[in-house]
Amino acid sequence: MSGPMPHTPAARRDEAADGSTGGGLTAGGPAGGGLTGGGGPTVGGLEEAQRFELTVAAVAPGGHCVARVDGQVVFVRHALPGERVVAEVTEVHRGFVRADAVTVLEPAAQRVTPPCPYARPGQCGGCDLQHVAPQAQLDWKTTVVREQLVRIGGLDEAACDALGVRVEALPGGPLGWRSRVRYAVDAAGRAGLLKHRSHEVVPIDRCLIAHPAVQDVPVLTSAGTRWPDDEAVETVASTGGDVTVTAVAAGRTRIVSGPERVRERAAGREWALPASSFWQVHPAAADTLVDAVLELTDPQPGETAWDLYGGAGLFAAALAERVGESGRVTLVEAAGDGVTAARENLRDLTRVEVVAARVETALARRRITGPVDVVVLDPPRSGAGARVVRDVVAAGPRAVAYVACDPAAFARDLRVFTGLGWRLAALRGYDLFPMTQHVELVGLLVPDLAGQTT
Numbered sequence: 001m002s003g004p005m006p007h008t009p010a011a012r013r014d015e016a017a018d019g020s021t022g023g024g025l026t027a028g029g030p031a032g033g034g035l036t037g038g039g040g041p042t043v044g045g046l047e048e049a050q051r052f053e054l055t056v057a058a059v060a061p062g063g064h065c066v067a068r069v070d071g072q073v074v075f076v077r078h079a080l081p082g083e084r085v086v087a088e089v090t091e092v093h094r095g096f097v098r099a100d101a102v103t104v105l106e107p108a109a110q111r112v113t114p115p116c117p118y119a120r121p122g123q124c125g126g127c128d129l130q131h132v133a134p135q136a137q138l139d140w141k142t143t144v145v146r147e148q149l150v151r152i153g154g155l156d157e158a159a160c161d162a163l164g165v166r167v168e169a170l171p172g173g174p175l176g177w178r179s180r181v182r183y184a185v186d187a188a189g190r191a192g193l194l195k196h197r198s199h200e201v202v203p204i205d206r207c208l209i210a211h212p213a214v215q216d217v218p219v220l221t222s223a224g225t226r227w228p229d230d231e232a233v234e235t236v237a238s239t240g241g242d243v244t245v246t247a248v249a250a251g252r253t254r255i256v257s258g259p260e261r262v263r264e265r266a267a268g269r270e271w272a273l274p275a276s277s278f279w280q281v282h283p284a285a286a287d288t289l290v291d292a293v294l295e296l297t298d299p300q301p302g303e304t305a306w307d308l309y310g311g312a313g314l315f316a317a318a319l320a321e322r323v324g325e326s327g328r329v330t331l332v333e334a335a336g337d338g339v340t341a342a343r344e345n346l347r348d349l350t351r352v353e354v355v356a357a358r359v360e361t362a363l364a365r366r367r368i369t370g371p372v373d374v375v376v377l378d379p380p381r382s383g384a385g386a387r388v389v390r391d392v393v394a395a396g397p398r399a400v401a402y403v404a405c406d407p408a409a410f411a412r413d414l415r416v417f418t419g420l421g422w423r424l425a426a427l428r429g430y431d432l433f434p435m436t437q438h439v440e441l442v443g444l445l446v447p448d449l450a451g452q453t454t
Helices: 134-151 157-163 285-297 314-323 336-345 359-364 386-394 407-419
Strands: 051-055 064-069 072-077 084-093 096-106 167-169 180-185 191-194 201-203 232-237 243-249 252-257 261-266 269-274 304-308 328-333 352-356 374-377 399-404 422-431 440-447
Touching: 051 064, 072 084, 134 157, 134 167, 134 407, 134 422, 157 422, 261 285, 269 336, 285 314, 285 374, 285 399, 285 422, 285 440, 304 314, 304 386, 314 328, 314 352, 314 374, 328 336, 336 352, 359 386, 374 386, 386 407, 399 407, 407 422, 407 440
Parallel strands: 072 096, 167 422, 304 328, 304 374, 328 352, 374 399
Antiparallel strands: 051 084, 064 072, 084 096, 180 191, 180 232, 191 201, 232 243, 243 252, 261 269, 399 440, 422 440
């Protein structure tokens, strides 16, 4: 499959609690009769544990596809557009239900056998797309990004075409990439991963998307290890070659093996930070995002830059190298461990100032003030929000690089930017999380009078 999957029609859409969209769709045929009924809550005649046949329609945010059964919206996991499946209802909500495709009657050409035995209905919920061929996963995510840009961001299909919206793979393939894994622990002390939308632990003997160094750590029951006094086990395999295991009990952590501080290599520097600190989980992610931000914003010597939600200072360090001794970079971060990591790792860059504050507070109370030339926004999953966007625009930058892990939040903030006379000049999508629904975006926003779409 070389292009994006069919888009959800724009005429009418219903929004689920997690931002997933349905509506304006048909199941492609009548529903088969319920094969089993659970006797639980019902919506539109459907109830938990009920099974029925349906034809799957378009992909949607959240790692599932949409369908309709007698007018009822159904979000189906473990399916692909165009497939005829037997679906089992897993949750009933007002206006929609969730279901798993438990039997595939007519498979799509893009369907593959999941490499992991736990990537099945009722098993581990960590991977959403193991049943989808690698190129089709990129097409799936491209479709979701475009749909959010149109439905929420206010762009039209022509604008998406002009931007060349697509999601690119990172080096290394779809398995063995995740350098940080948090295992939950069940009542028997067995480490595993959670079922989809559940607190139930699925004990596993191996996680195939985990980095090989993480897979080799003997924390699972298959290695004869149990954790009777712990609620979670965290494993880290850093790009600097460190491997650390941390156990979590009653909110407290202890190092089981490996160093307390791990080394990461990115942006031409080595970073040292606590093993529990945030860092991108794909080994190629940090450099990929830095390269995209620098290419899109093209910082110049002597310019002033802001790194908002700056964490340990990945983007601030890269910006500082570009603006040089005559320039200035301000990093704003609220989390204490992030502030500490940034101050320790950037101490040699005297032109970088680290401000310990919430971004909203730093802007509103003028802890940082314009004018500024370049801004990097790397907000949490919920997005920057209208207040931050307005204050950033008011500072008068020539370019804003927006790094987003949620297309819906990015699209909401994009709509605020466009309402203030800005435009999306370029957009990059990266598959930082293969086999899952998640995708990372880097957008270039500029005042509307600046150049043409690049």
